[in-house]
């Protein structure tokens with residue numbers, strides 16, 4: 445693969461030399477690009493010797509006049525390591541004041557970022573927001589590790605090890621646009637069921653898993669419709685977002701948009717009960733005790749299972765116990781092709797958390813365990829298994 449290796453000005457720049465060596469060893473062609481600050485930490489000569497190519501750095505050198513455009517067109521992947529706070533900020537905001545950032549704007553392929561900075565810088569709202577923007581753009585982040593930092597502090601911020609970044613490059617090199625032509629309909633987040641004009645019942649779903657699924661599907665070439673309950677997330681880049689509040693609204697939007705969908709993923713945590721007749725005025729605190737009579741909401745997944753057609757139907761099962769048994773039961777009664785079982789109720793994985801670990805049960809009788817990983821990686825594994833399942837189902841026909 446033809447790779448641009450962008451090097452920012454941070455102490456971790458010394459690790460970029462090792463990364464360049466690993467990438468060359470893997471058979472990639474590497475074009476190093478350094479910012480001015482990076483050259484204070486690492487000599488361009490080192491990267492030139494390791495990659496066998498002139499390092500690109502100065503946008504204003506006569507011989508480089510249109511090199512940033514050429515480099516953008518010729519290369520298939522851009523890796524930025526270390527991605528410093530300054531570089532992330534410039535990339536997130538579309539500034540182009542040097543070779544690397546200009547090349548970034550002209551580049552249309554996948555981008556992999558390996559952030560590296562001090563603990564407090566990484567936690568700063570400005571940096572958090574910039575990373576969020578870059579993730580939404582579909583760029584992948586090789587998360588920084590926790591450890592001793594050159595500034596003397598200990599915590600997250602240390603650039604991922606070169607081996608880890610090289611492995612992420614390897615995954616990117618093998619990534620196919622294998623969802624091209626698919627229309628993926630995804631539901632995500634909780635629903636809110638009103639009790640009166642100012643109160644509602646809801647649950648702890650953050651929507652993160654459904655949004656990660658949407659992001660992954662779009663990155664792999666699918667047309668994605670994301671029907672989302674109220675969440676605090678920004679919609680992934682290139683995804684059509686439809687916002688809803690109640691289970692009834694979600695059902696209506698899902699049914700309206702079902703037609704072209706080839707894969708339906710019901711990651712939403714739909715409220716099971718609601719108040720059928722919502723009072724028009726706020727309930728007053730007149731009685732000492734309040735009882736609510738709730739009615740079941742429509743089970744959207746079960747309804748879709750009843751009219752499945754050719755499309756693949758993937759449900760989720762949020763459980764606090766008997767994960768596999770419950771996932772299998774829901775697979776059967778809701779007539780799904782796959783159910784993603786996840787344990788909720790702990791702080792580390794499931795609802796609200798950034799990580800997840802899931803068990804996939806399929807209508808072909810398979811059980812696949814996906815170990816604990818960031819939700820985007822879990823989403824990647826789920827789609828791999830969905831495509832495998834489709835092949836198995838076709839073969840069985």
Ligand code: CTP
Pocket residue numbers: 691710711712713714715716741742743744745746758759760761762763774
């Ligand atoms: N689901 C749905 N409509 C509902 C309830 C659930 O479409 N009214 C879907 C969810 O989106 C999920 C799956 O059904 O894909 C399972 O949801 P879950 O809350 O785990 O299970 P329930 O069927 O509600 O069963 P229980 O609450 O008893 O575990």
